[in-house]
Amino acid sequence: MTTLNEIGRPEVEDFLFYEAELLDEWRLDEWLTLFTEDANYYVPSTDVAPDASADNNLFYIADDRYRLEARVARLNKRMAHSEYPRSKTRHLVSNVRIREREADSLFVTAAFITYRSKDDVTDAFVGSHRYRLVLTDNGLKIREKRCVLDLSGLKPQGRISIIL
Amino acid sequence: MTAEAALREAIHVDNGRNLFKVSRRNFTDPEILAAEREQIFDRCWLYLGHTSELAKPGDFVTRVVAGRPILFTRDKAGELHAMFNTCPHRGATVCRERHGNANAFQCFYHGWTFGQDGGLRGQPGKESYDENFNADGGGDMVHVPRFEVYRDFAFVCFDPKAVPLVEYLAGGAEYLDLVADQSEAGMTIVGGTQDYSIRANWKLLTENSIDGYHAATTHATYLDYLKGTAGALAKVGLNGVGRDLGNGHAVVEYSAPWGRPVAQWIPAWGEDGKREVEGIHARLVERFGENKADRLAFRNRNLLIFPNLIINDVMAITVRTFYPTEPDLMQVCAWAIAPADESEWARKYRLFNFLEFLGPGGFATPDDVEALEHCQRGFQNVKEARWNDISKGMGLAEPSFDDEIQIRAFWSKWNDQMLAGPGA
Numbered sequence: 001m002t003t004l005n006e007i008g009r010p011e012v013e014d015f016l017f018y019e020a021e022l023l024d025e026w027r028l029d030e031w032l033t034l035f036t037e038d039a040n041y042y043v044p045s046t047d048v049a050p051d052a053s054a055d056n057n058l059f060y061i062a063d064d065r066y067r068l069e070a071r072v073a074r075l076n077k078r079m080a081h082s083e084y085p086r087s088k089t090r091h092l093v094s095n096v097r098i099r100e101r102e103a104d105s106l107f108v109t110a111a112f113i114t115y116r117s118k119d120d121v122t123d124a125f126v127g128s129h130r131y132r133l134v135l136t137d138n139g140l141k142i143r144e145k146r147c148v149l150d151l152s153g154l155k156p157q158g159r160i161s162i163i164l
Numbered sequence: 165m166t167a168e169a170a171l172r173e174a175i176h177v178d179n180g181r182n183l184f185k186v187s188r189r190n191f192t193d194p195e196i197l198a199a200e201r202e203q204i205f206d207r208c209w210l211y212l213g214h215t216s217e218l219a220k221p222g223d224f225v226t227r228v229v230a231g232r233p234i235l236f237t238r239d240k241a242g243e244l245h246a247m248f249n250t251c252p253h254r255g256a257t258v259c260r261e262r263h264g265n266a267n268a269f270q271c272f273y274h275g276w277t278f279g280q281d282g283g284l285r286g287q288p289g290k291e292s293y294d295e296n297f298n299a300d301g302g303g304d305m306v307h308v309p310r311f312e313v314y315r316d317f318a319f320v321c322f323d324p325k326a327v328p329l330v331e332y333l334a335g336g337a338e339y340l341d342l343v344a345d346q347s348e349a350g351m352t353i354v355g356g357t358q359d360y361s362i363r364a365n366w367k368l369l370t371e372n373s374i375d376g377y378h379a380a381t382t383h384a385t386y387l388d389y390l391k392g393t394a395g396a397l398a399k400v401g402l403n404g405v406g407r408d409l410g411n412g413h414a415v416v417e418y419s420a421p422w423g424r425p426v427a428q429w430i431p432a433w434g435e436d437g438k439r440e441v442e443g444i445h446a447r448l449v450e451r452f453g454e455n456k457a458d459r460l461a462f463r464n465r466n467l468l469i470f471p472n473l474i475i476n477d478v479m480a481i482t483v484r485t486f487y488p489t490e491p492d493l494m495q496v497c498a499w500a501i502a503p504a505d506e507s508e509w510a511r512k513y514r515l516f517n518f519l520e521f522l523g524p525g526g527f528a529t530p531d532d533v534e535a536l537e538h539c540q541r542g543f544q545n546v547k548e549a550r551w552n553d554i555s556k557g558m559g560l561a562e563p564s565f566d567d568e569i570q571i572r573a574f575w576s577k578w579n580d581q582m583l584a585g586p587g588a
Contacts, residue, residue, distance in 0.1 A: 043525055044356070045356040045357055045358055045359070046357075046359060047262055047263075047356060047357050047359070048355055048356045052355070052356070054515060054516075054519075055508065055511065055512040055515065056354065056355065056508075056511055056512070056515070057354065057355040057356040057515075058354050058355065058356030058357070058358065058499065058500040058515060058518065058523075059356060059515075059519060059525075060358060060519075060523060060524055060525035061519060061525035062515070062516065062519050067520070070389050070392070070527070071527070073389075073392075074385045074386075074388075074389060074527055077384075077385050077388070079384040079385045079388075080385050080531070081382065081531040081534045081535065082530035082531050082533065082534040083530075119537075119541075121363075152359070153357075153359030153360055153361075154358075154359065154360035154361070154524050155359070155360060155361040155495065156361045156363065156493075157360070157361075157524075158360050158361055158362050158363065158524060158533050158537075159360070159524040159525070159529065159530040159533045159534075160524050160525040160530070161524075161530035161533075161534075
């Protein structure tokens with residue numbers, strides 16, 4: 001069985017590219033299986049520190065596992081008007097680096113550009129993903145995904161109705 | 165059609181048939197936006213910020229109010245100043261940071277420096293100027309014509325002749341009290357701004373923010389989510405009233421099943437949460453008596469202060485303001501406001517609640533954005549399909565929270581304000 005020490009950048013890149021593929025193909029139920037049972041998904045607002053806590057700062061998104069499941073359940077419905085009809089997305093992931101290795105987890109950063117197209121409009125979200133990855137019996141899983149936007153606000157994107 | 169003629173047809177009211185129509189040109193016509201800048205944004209009291217954002221001497225924030233970059237500061241003596249963020253010398257914005265703390269502000273272009281009160285403190289090469297150069301204050305940063313604070317909510321007005329703020333607020337003042345009264349230590353803006361734009365006319369967001377009618381369809385997935393946690397919610401339904409508060413201000417006030425940190429407990433918060441929320445409620449009863457305490461704790465309020473300040477006291481409290489940059493584009497700023505003295509537990513649950521519904525990543529706001537942008541698309545048919553309808557509940561003695569009296573209050577004032585002569 002693979003150990004965490006044997007996980008290098010190629011393995012991490014494969015995992016992140018697979019995640020991007022699931023999102024772009026709207027296979028959100030499968031995407032959810034990439035997360036641990038205690039996972040968090042964060043998008044901080046653009047005027048707080050990248051490592052700010054959602055407990056005392058207003059974010060755009062701060063999901064625990066329960067709400068992440070609810071987010072996916074919502075996006076799977078036709079009444080999620082913002083994403084029905086569904087937008088087309090392309091998640092580009094680059095500059096992947098393993099920054100820290102801890103006993104049971106990896107801290108990984110990656111640059112991203114995610115394009116969202118709908119109704120003749122294409123918007124780009126730019127920033128860095130900060131992942132806390134753990135190795136389980138079922139391979140790599142995401143314990144935390146934090147998307148730090150390199151934007152001064154959601155102008156003109158207006159909403160983060162897709163998953164970044 | 166001239167802009168004046170367009171304004172005469174801006175709204176159409178037929179009391180006999182209980183009809184209230186709003187022309188869609190009001191959302192699309194650049195001449196109407198130009199008139200709004202003069203008649204509304206140059207004359208009304210506009211929200212600048214909350215004094216808690218400037219907690220310490222030297223604190224400052226910069227933001228744009230009605231297209232004007234403003235520098236909002238607290239000086240050493242604790243006094244607040246609202247100034248146009250432009251160097252009196254050659255015009256560059258003096259402060260280019262969003263917020264911070266500073267003893268002085270230096271314009272980077274030629275190096276003029278200003279105190280926390282905007283007074284000119286230094287000029288490189290001062291000896292080249294007349295010794296009386298600043299005798300008339302012409303070298304100081306220009307203050308906004310009017311600046312007043314009500315219960316820590318700070319407003320500016322660009323019309324020197326405007327009525328005092330408290331008079332302007334009319335029946336809206338009581339509802340600002342209902343926010344301010346939630347804490348003995350004062351309310352505070354939590355760190356972090358939701359800063360976004362919507363490709364739609366600004367008035368669509370005013371309407372949407374106080375519209376109880378759209379919830380069942382626009383927010384069907386949010387209501388599903390609530391039902392999914394049904395055992396974890398309070399056993400109260402959506403029920404309440406809409407009110408015209410005078411001067412264009414309006415509110416919907418209603419009960420709802422979600423938890424409120426001040427102070428409606430829900431089973432999802434567990435026994436610790438129950439003790440905490442009951443304690444908050446008990447203190448409200450001590451301070452205000454049972455009736456007002458219950459109103460503070462168990463009623464939700466979506467408040468409009470005309471023309472563009474929204475304070476929605478719902479599963480959390482959001483303060484939101486927005487300005488047009490084009491007829492079909494607005495810039496939005498939204499903050500979370502909370503009791504300064506609330507516990508870590510309450511703050512955490514408040515913010516968790518906030519993001520569930522509110523903001524560009526929530527389970528509801530994105531669908532509002534979608535609705536507003538598609539209204540704006542639909543308005544491209546304005547030449548032939550001319551009118552919006554906001555007649556719901558007209559003629560009823562006690563309009564419900566999901567009627568449209570509050571939206572009619574906005575439009576009636578909007579129309580009066582647009583037609584008002586000079587000095588009105």
